[in-house]
Amino acid sequence: DELILDAIVSQINNWGAQVVGVTTPEDALRLLDEKEFKLILSDYQLGENINGVSVLNDIGAHLEARGKKSIHSFIITASLDEEILNDIKESKYDYMAKPLKPAKLRAKIEFIFKNI
Numbered sequence: 001d002e003l004i005l006d007a008i009v010s011q012i013n014n015w016g017a018q019v020v021g022v023t024t025p026e027d028a029l030r031l032l033d034e035k036e037f038k039l040i041l042s043d044y045q046l047g048e049n050i051n052g053v054s055v056l057n058d059i060g061a062h063l064e065a066r067g068k069k070s071i072h073s074f075i076i077t078a079s080l081d082e083e084i085l086n087d088i089k090e091s092k093y094d095y096m097a098k099p100l101k102p103a104k105l106r107a108k109i110e111f112i113f114k115n116i
Helices: 002-014 025-034 052-065 082-090 102-114
Strands: 039-043 072-077 094-097
Touching: 002 102, 025 052, 039 052, 039 102, 052 072, 052 082, 072 082, 072 102, 094 102
Parallel strands: 039 072, 072 094
Antiparallel strands: none
């Protein structure tokens, strides 16, 4: 949902980070070729037949093919579906449950930035 994306981007920008929001995997890959990023935050539910785990895996392969280092990534999800949660847990990505609490999101982002 673009409204939610805009709200998250605005909130993180207000914390002093430089954030770019995209709505398609293709836009993400294009931006990754143009700029360097320290963190990727992806929703799990990205549309029919596409999810955050598969997109982050594609991004990792894209970066590796170009000789670029991997980028710390995590997934957000509102789902309580056991299959979805298992998919996320079996991946190498962290995740946060929705609804996102701004203080927790900020703490997670700050922790990641301090440890990369």
